[in-house]
Amino acid sequence: MSKNQNNKKTENRGENLVNITSEYNENGRPQDESESVLDEAVDKVKAGTKAVINKVKDTDKDLGSEYNKEKTK
Template sequence: MTSEYDNKKRETKNALDEAGDKLKAGAKAVANKIDDTDRDIDTEYKKEKLKEEAKDTF
């Protein structure tokens, strides 16, 4: 049986992983925007976030 501590530990790890993925996606989106100022930062962020999520899936 999984303890409440183990559940909280897993939830915290998942939240940290998700935050890390968001930071990576944001940084990549900004870098892409700097390279090509015509790009939309929101679109770039969403694209990079999907890439990060895909990495976690496999």
């Protein structure tokens, strides 16, 4: 804790960061969870890319519906 201009105690927001980080590293994220998060992100990028390509090919198509269609494949 430190004191500010008004002599009120203020909390150092980063003082607990080291403890949280070390706890996370000790416990870790399960490997399968990390892989599923990454796989999901890659799938979203692929679906978005395909939706944009479809939109460029046919400008009458709705980008959102194209994305949803590609995401479900």
